[in-house]
Amino acid sequence: METEFIKQKLAEKGMKITPQRMAILEAIYELNNHPTAENIIEFIRKTYPNVAIGTVYKVLETLVENGLIKKVTTDRDFMRYDGVLDNHHHLYCSTCDLIEDYHDAELDELLKKYFEAKNIPGFKIEEFVLQIKGTFNKC
Amino acid sequence: METEFIKQKLAEKGMKITPQRMAILEAIYELNNHPTAENIIEFIRKTYPNVAIGTVYKVLETLVENGLIKKVTTDRDFMRYDGVLDNHHHLYCSTCDLIEDYHDAELDELLKKYFEAKNIPGFKIEEFVLQIKGTFNKC
DNA sequence: TTTTTAAATAAGAATAATTCTCTTTTAAGA
DNA sequence: TCTTAAAAGAGAATTATTCTTATTTAAAAA
Numbered sequence: 001m002e003t004e005f006i007k008q009k010l011a012e013k014g015m016k017i018t019p020q021r022m023a024i025l026e027a028i029y030e031l032n033n034h035p036t037a038e039n040i041i042e043f044i045r046k047t048y049p050n051v052a053i054g055t056v057y058k059v060l061e062t063l064v065e066n067g068l069i070k071k072v073t074t075d076r077d078f079m080r081y082d083g084v085l086d087n088h089h090h091l092y093c094s095t096c097d098l099i100e101d102y103h104d105a106e107l108d109e110l111l112k113k114y115f116e117a118k119n120i121p122g123f124k125i126e127e128f129v130l131q132i133k134g135t136f137n138k139c
Numbered sequence: 140m141e142t143e144f145i146k147q148k149l150a151e152k153g154m155k156i157t158p159q160r161m162a163i164l165e166a167i168y169e170l171n172n173h174p175t176a177e178n179i180i181e182f183i184r185k186t187y188p189n190v191a192i193g194t195v196y197k198v199l200e201t202l203v204e205n206g207l208i209k210k211v212t213t214d215r216d217f218m219r220y221d222g223v224l225d226n227h228h229h230l231y232c233s234t235c236d237l238i239e240d241y242h243d244a245e246l247d248e249l250l251k252k253y254f255e256a257k258n259i260p261g262f263k264i265e266e267f268v269l270q271i272k273g274t275f276n277k278c
Numbered sequence: 279t280t281t282t283t284a285a286a287t288a289a290g291a292a293t294a295a296t297t298c299t300c301t302t303t304t305a306a307g308a
Numbered sequence: 309t310c311t312t313a314a315a316a317g318a319g320a321a322t323t324a325t326t327c328t329t330a331t332t333t334a335a336a337a338a
Contacts, residue, residue, distance in 0.1 A: 155333090155334055155335075156334075156335090157333080157334070175324095176324080176325080177324085192324095192325090193325085193326075193327080193328095196324090196325060196326070197326090200326095216323085216324070217323090217324060217325090218324085218325085
Protein backbone atom coordinates (compact mmCIF):
# COMPACT_ATOMS: atom_id res chain seq x y z
CA MET A 1 0.00 0.00 0.00
CA GLU A 2 1.16 3.51 -0.82
CA THR A 3 2.97 5.18 2.04
CA GLU A 4 1.83 8.52 0.67
CA PHE A 5 -1.81 7.51 0.86
CA ILE A 6 -1.51 6.70 4.56
CA LYS A 7 0.47 9.87 5.26
CA GLN A 8 -2.16 11.93 3.56
CA LYS A 9 -4.94 10.39 5.65
CA LEU A 10 -3.16 11.41 8.85
CA ALA A 11 -2.21 14.83 7.48
CA GLU A 12 -5.79 15.55 6.43
CA LYS A 13 -6.79 15.29 10.06
CA GLY A 14 -3.88 17.40 11.23
CA MET A 15 -2.30 14.44 12.99
CA LYS A 16 1.43 14.16 13.53
CA ILE A 17 2.83 11.55 11.17
CA THR A 18 4.72 8.80 12.98
CA PRO A 19 5.87 5.36 11.82
CA GLN A 20 3.67 3.70 14.44
CA ARG A 21 0.54 5.53 13.36
CA MET A 22 1.25 4.79 9.73
CA ALA A 23 1.84 1.10 10.47
CA ILE A 24 -1.36 0.79 12.51
CA LEU A 25 -3.56 2.55 9.97
CA GLU A 26 -2.01 0.54 7.16
CA ALA A 27 -2.57 -2.69 9.12
CA ILE A 28 -6.28 -1.90 9.42
CA TYR A 29 -6.54 -1.21 5.69
CA GLU A 30 -4.50 -4.27 4.71
CA LEU A 31 -6.13 -6.71 7.11
CA ASN A 32 -9.55 -5.36 6.14
CA ASN A 33 -11.29 -7.85 8.43
CA HIS A 34 -12.37 -5.67 11.36
CA PRO A 35 -9.26 -6.60 13.33
CA THR A 36 -8.83 -6.56 17.08
CA ALA A 37 -5.97 -4.68 18.74
CA GLU A 38 -4.23 -8.03 19.07
CA ASN A 39 -4.59 -8.76 15.33
CA ILE A 40 -3.10 -5.36 14.58
CA ILE A 41 -0.19 -5.84 16.97
CA GLU A 42 0.59 -9.23 15.45
CA PHE A 43 0.52 -7.71 11.95
CA ILE A 44 2.69 -4.68 12.59
CA ARG A 45 5.25 -6.57 14.69
CA LYS A 46 6.43 -8.18 11.47
CA THR A 47 7.71 -4.73 10.55
CA TYR A 48 8.04 -3.04 13.96
CA PRO A 49 8.85 -5.78 16.47
CA ASN A 50 9.19 -3.32 19.34
CA VAL A 51 5.96 -1.40 19.10
CA ALA A 52 4.43 -1.04 22.58
CA ILE A 53 0.96 -2.44 23.19
CA GLY A 54 -0.05 0.74 24.99
CA THR A 55 0.94 2.73 21.94
CA VAL A 56 -1.31 0.63 19.72
CA TYR A 57 -4.30 1.22 21.98
CA LYS A 58 -3.50 4.92 22.21
CA VAL A 59 -3.16 5.27 18.44
CA LEU A 60 -6.42 3.37 17.86
CA GLU A 61 -8.20 5.73 20.24
CA THR A 62 -6.73 8.72 18.44
CA LEU A 63 -7.68 7.35 15.02
CA VAL A 64 -11.26 6.85 16.23
CA GLU A 65 -11.37 10.37 17.70
CA ASN A 66 -10.15 11.80 14.41
CA GLY A 67 -12.66 9.82 12.39
CA LEU A 68 -10.13 7.79 10.43
CA ILE A 69 -11.49 4.48 11.74
CA LYS A 70 -14.59 3.30 13.59
CA LYS A 71 -15.22 0.88 16.39
CA VAL A 72 -17.28 -2.15 15.39
CA THR A 73 -20.04 -3.27 17.75
CA THR A 74 -19.90 -6.90 18.78
CA ASP A 75 -21.21 -9.03 21.61
CA ARG A 76 -17.68 -10.09 22.51
CA ASP A 77 -15.31 -8.65 25.07
CA PHE A 78 -12.69 -7.23 22.77
CA MET A 79 -12.92 -4.25 20.49
CA ARG A 80 -12.73 -4.46 16.71
CA TYR A 81 -11.91 -1.67 14.30
CA ASP A 82 -13.07 -0.75 10.82
CA GLY A 83 -11.19 1.39 8.32
CA VAL A 84 -14.05 1.51 5.84
CA LEU A 85 -15.86 4.75 6.45
CA ASP A 86 -18.55 4.93 3.82
CA ASN A 87 -22.02 3.75 4.65
CA HIS A 88 -22.18 -0.02 4.86
CA HIS A 89 -23.62 -2.87 6.84
CA HIS A 90 -22.16 -5.94 8.50
CA LEU A 91 -22.62 -9.68 8.09
CA TYR A 92 -21.94 -11.41 11.40
CA CYS A 93 -21.15 -15.11 11.38
CA SER A 94 -23.00 -17.07 14.07
CA THR A 95 -20.41 -19.81 14.16
CA CYS A 96 -17.16 -17.86 14.19
CA ASP A 97 -15.89 -14.32 14.68
CA LEU A 98 -16.00 -13.37 11.01
CA ILE A 99 -17.58 -10.02 10.21
CA GLU A 100 -17.84 -9.04 6.56
CA ASP A 101 -18.84 -5.74 5.03
CA TYR A 102 -22.07 -5.54 3.11
CA HIS A 103 -22.39 -2.60 0.75
CA ASP A 104 -25.85 -2.05 -0.70
CA ALA A 105 -26.79 1.38 -2.02
CA GLU A 106 -30.33 0.22 -2.80
CA LEU A 107 -30.84 -0.80 0.82
CA ASP A 108 -29.38 2.48 2.04
CA GLU A 109 -31.82 4.35 -0.15
CA LEU A 110 -34.73 2.20 1.04
CA LEU A 111 -33.91 2.85 4.70
CA LYS A 112 -33.30 6.54 4.11
CA LYS A 113 -36.67 6.92 2.41
CA TYR A 114 -38.43 4.83 5.03
CA PHE A 115 -37.18 6.99 7.89
CA GLU A 116 -37.79 10.23 6.03
CA ALA A 117 -41.46 9.26 5.98
CA LYS A 118 -41.57 7.73 9.45
CA ASN A 119 -39.79 9.69 12.10
CA ILE A 120 -39.00 8.37 15.56
CA PRO A 121 -40.47 10.63 18.26
CA GLY A 122 -37.83 12.17 20.50
CA PHE A 123 -34.91 10.84 18.47
CA LYS A 124 -32.74 12.40 15.78
CA ILE A 125 -31.21 9.80 13.47
CA GLU A 126 -27.55 10.16 12.53
CA GLU A 127 -26.82 6.83 10.88
CA PHE A 128 -28.01 3.27 10.39
CA VAL A 129 -26.08 0.06 10.45
CA LEU A 130 -27.92 -3.13 9.67
CA GLN A 131 -26.48 -6.10 11.49
CA ILE A 132 -27.20 -9.20 9.46
CA LYS A 133 -26.61 -12.32 11.52
CA GLY A 134 -26.33 -15.73 9.94
CA THR A 135 -23.84 -18.21 8.61
CA PHE A 136 -21.36 -18.10 5.77
CA ASN A 137 -21.27 -21.19 3.59
CA LYS A 138 -17.51 -21.21 4.00
CA CYS A 139 -17.70 -21.35 7.82
CA MET B 140 -43.58 -8.69 38.89
CA GLU B 141 -45.18 -12.10 39.25
CA THR B 142 -42.89 -14.66 40.80
CA GLU B 143 -44.78 -17.36 38.94
CA PHE B 144 -44.07 -15.73 35.60
CA ILE B 145 -40.33 -15.80 36.22
CA LYS B 146 -40.44 -19.36 37.53
CA GLN B 147 -42.29 -20.46 34.46
CA LYS B 148 -39.71 -18.89 32.16
CA LEU B 149 -36.94 -20.90 33.82
CA ALA B 150 -39.05 -24.07 33.98
CA GLU B 151 -39.92 -23.84 30.28
CA LYS B 152 -36.24 -24.16 29.53
CA GLY B 153 -35.78 -27.01 31.98
CA MET B 154 -33.60 -24.85 34.21
CA LYS B 155 -33.32 -25.41 37.93
CA ILE B 156 -35.22 -22.69 39.75
CA THR B 157 -33.05 -20.83 42.24
CA PRO B 158 -33.58 -17.50 44.05
CA GLN B 159 -30.50 -16.06 42.34
CA ARG B 160 -31.68 -16.96 38.85
CA MET B 161 -35.12 -15.59 39.56
CA ALA B 162 -33.71 -12.35 40.93
CA ILE B 163 -31.39 -11.87 37.97
CA LEU B 164 -34.02 -12.57 35.33
CA GLU B 165 -36.49 -10.34 37.14
CA ALA B 166 -33.88 -7.58 37.34
CA ILE B 167 -33.42 -7.67 33.57
CA TYR B 168 -37.19 -7.47 33.01
CA GLU B 169 -37.70 -4.74 35.59
CA LEU B 170 -34.73 -2.60 34.60
CA ASN B 171 -35.63 -3.01 30.94
CA ASN B 172 -32.76 -0.80 29.85
CA HIS B 173 -30.25 -3.30 28.49
CA PRO B 174 -28.40 -3.43 31.79
CA THR B 175 -24.79 -4.38 32.37
CA ALA B 176 -23.81 -7.08 34.85
CA GLU B 177 -22.96 -4.29 37.26
CA ASN B 178 -26.42 -2.70 36.88
CA ILE B 179 -27.97 -6.07 37.61
CA ILE B 180 -25.80 -6.70 40.65
CA GLU B 181 -26.68 -3.28 42.05
CA PHE B 182 -30.38 -3.96 41.52
CA ILE B 183 -30.54 -7.43 43.05
CA ARG B 184 -28.36 -6.57 46.03
CA LYS B 185 -31.28 -4.55 47.38
CA THR B 186 -32.98 -7.92 47.88
CA TYR B 187 -30.02 -10.33 47.99
CA PRO B 188 -27.07 -8.41 49.45
CA ASN B 189 -24.80 -11.45 49.40
CA VAL B 190 -25.14 -12.61 45.83
CA ALA B 191 -21.71 -13.38 44.41
CA ILE B 192 -20.52 -11.50 41.34
CA GLY B 193 -19.30 -14.73 39.79
CA THR B 194 -22.77 -16.19 40.19
CA VAL B 195 -24.32 -13.27 38.34
CA TYR B 196 -21.97 -13.73 35.39
CA LYS B 197 -22.56 -17.49 35.42
CA VAL B 198 -26.33 -17.08 35.52
CA LEU B 199 -26.25 -14.50 32.72
CA GLU B 200 -24.24 -16.93 30.59
CA THR B 201 -26.74 -19.70 31.33
CA LEU B 202 -29.71 -17.46 30.54
CA VAL B 203 -28.12 -16.56 27.18
CA GLU B 204 -27.39 -20.21 26.41
CA ASN B 205 -30.98 -21.12 27.17
CA GLY B 206 -32.33 -18.31 25.02
CA LEU B 207 -34.05 -16.42 27.84
CA ILE B 208 -31.99 -13.28 27.25
CA LYS B 209 -29.67 -11.94 24.55
CA LYS B 210 -26.40 -10.10 24.56
CA VAL B 211 -26.58 -6.59 23.13
CA THR B 212 -23.80 -5.50 20.81
CA THR B 213 -22.09 -2.25 21.72
CA ASP B 214 -18.80 -0.55 21.01
CA ARG B 215 -18.01 -0.42 24.72
CA ASP B 216 -16.03 -2.81 26.81
CA PHE B 217 -18.77 -4.19 29.00
CA MET B 218 -21.57 -6.52 28.03
CA ARG B 219 -25.23 -5.54 28.11
CA TYR B 220 -28.22 -7.86 28.24
CA ASP B 221 -31.69 -7.75 26.75
CA GLY B 222 -34.72 -9.64 28.05
CA VAL B 223 -36.93 -8.67 25.11
CA LEU B 224 -36.81 -11.56 22.68
CA ASP B 225 -39.18 -10.67 19.89
CA ASN B 226 -37.79 -9.05 16.79
CA HIS B 227 -36.84 -5.46 17.43
CA HIS B 228 -34.20 -2.87 16.72
CA HIS B 229 -32.11 -0.56 18.85
CA LEU B 230 -31.74 3.19 19.16
CA TYR B 231 -28.22 4.02 20.33
CA CYS B 232 -27.57 7.42 21.88
CA SER B 233 -24.38 9.07 20.61
CA THR B 234 -23.98 11.18 23.72
CA CYS B 235 -24.65 8.69 26.49
CA ASP B 236 -24.98 4.95 27.02
CA LEU B 237 -28.74 4.83 26.54
CA ILE B 238 -30.05 2.10 24.26
CA GLU B 239 -33.78 1.99 23.62
CA ASP B 240 -35.83 -0.65 21.88
CA TYR B 241 -37.46 0.18 18.59
CA HIS B 242 -40.31 -2.08 17.55
CA ASP B 243 -41.53 -1.65 14.00
CA ALA B 244 -43.40 -4.47 12.29
CA GLU B 245 -43.63 -2.51 9.04
CA LEU B 246 -39.85 -2.18 8.92
CA ASP B 247 -39.43 -5.88 9.72
CA GLU B 248 -41.71 -6.74 6.84
CA LEU B 249 -39.86 -4.35 4.52
CA LEU B 250 -36.49 -5.91 5.35
CA LYS B 251 -37.83 -9.44 5.14
CA LYS B 252 -39.29 -8.79 1.67
CA TYR B 253 -36.15 -6.98 0.56
CA PHE B 254 -33.89 -9.89 1.44
CA GLU B 255 -36.28 -12.49 0.08
CA ALA B 256 -35.83 -10.84 -3.30
CA LYS B 257 -32.13 -10.07 -2.94
CA ASN B 258 -30.06 -12.85 -1.48
CA ILE B 259 -26.50 -12.44 -0.28
CA PRO B 260 -24.18 -14.89 -2.05
CA GLY B 261 -22.53 -17.35 0.30
CA PHE B 262 -24.49 -16.23 3.34
CA LYS B 263 -27.62 -17.59 4.99
CA ILE B 264 -29.50 -14.91 6.94
CA GLU B 265 -30.83 -15.78 10.38
CA GLU B 266 -31.86 -12.40 11.73
CA PHE B 267 -31.53 -8.65 11.29
CA VAL B 268 -31.02 -5.97 13.85
CA LEU B 269 -31.00 -2.39 12.69
CA GLN B 270 -28.76 -0.20 14.80
CA ILE B 271 -30.07 3.33 14.64
CA LYS B 272 -27.50 5.77 15.97
CA GLY B 273 -28.40 9.31 16.88
CA THR B 274 -29.42 11.51 19.76
CA PHE B 275 -32.43 11.52 22.04
CA ASN B 276 -33.96 14.92 22.66
CA LYS B 277 -33.89 14.13 26.36
CA CYS B 278 -30.13 13.49 26.39
C1' DT C 279 -41.28 -36.91 54.12
C1' DT C 280 -36.51 -38.02 53.99
C1' DT C 281 -32.54 -39.14 51.29
C1' DT C 282 -29.55 -38.55 47.56
C1' DT C 283 -26.88 -36.24 44.25
C1' DA C 284 -25.87 -33.46 40.42
C1' DA C 285 -26.01 -28.79 39.81
C1' DA C 286 -25.69 -24.14 41.64
C1' DT C 287 -23.65 -20.68 44.72
C1' DA C 288 -20.11 -18.08 47.50
C1' DA C 289 -15.72 -16.37 47.97
C1' DG C 290 -11.95 -14.90 46.27
C1' DA C 291 -7.98 -15.81 43.20
C1' DA C 292 -6.79 -15.56 38.30
C1' DT C 293 -7.03 -13.82 33.66
C1' DA C 294 -7.17 -10.82 29.73
C1' DA C 295 -8.17 -6.67 27.45
C1' DT C 296 -7.33 -2.14 28.09
C1' DT C 297 -5.67 2.09 30.42
C1' DC C 298 -2.47 4.72 32.99
C1' DT C 299 2.00 6.68 34.63
C1' DC C 300 6.29 8.26 33.92
C1' DT C 301 10.51 8.63 31.35
C1' DT C 302 12.59 8.99 26.90
C1' DT C 303 12.28 9.99 22.12
C1' DT C 304 10.82 12.39 18.04
C1' DA C 305 8.10 15.12 14.50
C1' DA C 306 7.73 19.33 12.83
C1' DG C 307 7.49 24.25 13.33
C1' DA C 308 10.58 28.27 14.60
C1' DT D 309 19.71 23.38 13.71
C1' DC D 310 17.00 24.20 17.80
C1' DT D 311 12.98 23.86 20.53
C1' DT D 312 9.08 21.88 22.39
C1' DA D 313 4.75 19.77 22.62
C1' DA D 314 3.24 15.50 21.39
C1' DA D 315 4.08 10.60 20.86
C1' DA D 316 6.18 6.25 22.10
C1' DG D 317 8.18 2.69 25.24
C1' DA D 318 8.01 0.04 29.35
C1' DG D 319 5.68 -1.90 32.54
C1' DA D 320 2.47 -1.25 36.46
C1' DA D 321 -2.48 -0.72 37.34
C1' DT D 322 -7.23 -1.24 36.45
C1' DT D 323 -11.52 -3.41 35.29
C1' DA D 324 -14.69 -6.58 33.42
C1' DT D 325 -15.03 -11.24 33.35
C1' DT D 326 -13.76 -16.13 34.22
C1' DC D 327 -12.09 -19.78 36.96
C1' DT D 328 -11.38 -22.82 41.10
C1' DT D 329 -12.78 -25.08 45.07
C1' DA D 330 -15.52 -25.86 49.02
C1' DT D 331 -20.21 -25.53 50.48
C1' DT D 332 -25.07 -25.40 49.80
C1' DT D 333 -29.39 -26.53 47.63
C1' DA D 334 -33.13 -27.84 44.22
C1' DA D 335 -35.48 -31.46 42.89
C1' DA D 336 -35.74 -36.28 41.70
C1' DA D 337 -35.89 -40.82 43.96
C1' DA D 338 -36.90 -43.74 47.71
